[in-house]
Amino acid sequence: MGPKYIMEANFFLCFLLVMQPLYNLKTINLSHSLNLVNTPNFEGMPHLKFLFLAGCIRLYEVDRTIEVLERLTVLNLKDCKNLVLFASSVGGLKSLKVLNLSGCSKLKKLPNDMGHLESLEELHVNGTAIRELPSSIGMLERLPLLKMKDCRDLVSLPISVRGLKSLKVVNISGCSKLDTLPEDLGHIECLVEVDVSGTSIQELPCSIGMLERLVSMSLRDCKHLVCLPSSVGGLKSLKDLNLSGCSKLDKLPDELGHVACLEKLDVSGSGMRELPSSIGLLKNLKHLSLARCKAQAPKSWNMMFNPFQLLRKRSHIPAGLSLPCLSDITRVSPREQCMGRG
């Protein structure tokens, strides 16, 4: 951003201060104003709908009068790397649909009354320093996405998340300090995708099995994960389960065989030594990845595949039970590595 633009931004600010009140102002775009340290007082701009402050790398404080902006719909503070004080109260922002704080790497706390942002549809807090979400967040019944990738200081999600009734996607991948998920996670009925890759969780809450609409669950590189609850058998819609890199995970629950829709199962690089025999019931399984798994001897390799062999040999098949046809599996990868040095 050249000096010309900075000058324009400063000029614009002066203009704002001198010409107040600016009743009809709808948009302020001061994005990439490299010298902006704080924002003007917002009291004279009741019609403001868009406030763009992305990339204002010296911005330290958003004026607390921001809460008077009842018509504000988009507030973009993306990559304001020095933002420390972001409004202590936002309850008055009744129209706010998009709040972008991603990349505000010094921001440690969100306002306690976030839950009053009754119109909020997009919340981006990727790459912030927040440790937890305010518990009022559970009041955001319309929020469809919770993307909190790479919040490296985040330690937990509040119990109140079960109130997020419209939530379809939870992506908290890369939140490496997060070690537990709320027990009530399974009560968010609409959930379709859950990505908790790279977190420090040791287990999943049992309630997870209640998520009948869940299609994709990603637990890549959850190095502390030791087991999956047997309730996973209830995941009626699950197609994609990625457990790659879960190096402590050495077994899967038998109930996994009840996840009839499962198409992709990736346990590459996990601690898996054998697969449950019920795996043979997964008639829709197309992709099974066992690369870099722990089984070292050919014997263990056989144990991995026993489930398939057993089922293929059986002549009488109970009604309602289908056999997986190994030829339908497009990738079982790569065999040599799994057989190891045995």
Ligand SMILES: *[C@@H]1O[C@H](CO)[C@@H](O)[C@H](O)[C@H]1NC(C)=O
């Ligand atoms: C705001 O201004 C910046 C810099 O001129 C420009 O790149 C950006 O597209 C503008 N944003 C909006 C939403 O108008």
Ligand SMILES: *[C@@H]1O[C@H](CO)[C@@H](O)[C@H](O)[C@H]1NC(C)=O
């Ligand atoms: C907010 O940030 C996210 C993630 O960085 C980005 O995908 C999204 O387009 C941004 N939205 C706005 C309105 O700037």
Ligand SMILES: *[C@@H]1O[C@H](CO)[C@@H](O)[C@H](O)[C@H]1NC(C)=O
């Ligand atoms: C998330 O934030 C990090 C750090 O600011 C950034 O490097 C990354 O590109 C962001 N990802 C998305 C999808 O915005």
Ligand SMILES: *[C@@H]1O[C@H](CO)[C@@H](O)[C@H](O)[C@H]1NC(C)=O
């Ligand atoms: C979650 O975010 C990560 C990092 O941006 C991305 O690679 C992954 O695909 C996302 N997961 C889902 C389910 O969208």
Ligand SMILES: *[C@@H]1O[C@H](CO)[C@@H](O)[C@H](O)[C@H]1NC(C)=O
């Ligand atoms: C599982 O995640 C790993 C690591 O991101 C990726 O390489 C692999 O393709 C994923 N597996 C499937 C079946 O999508």
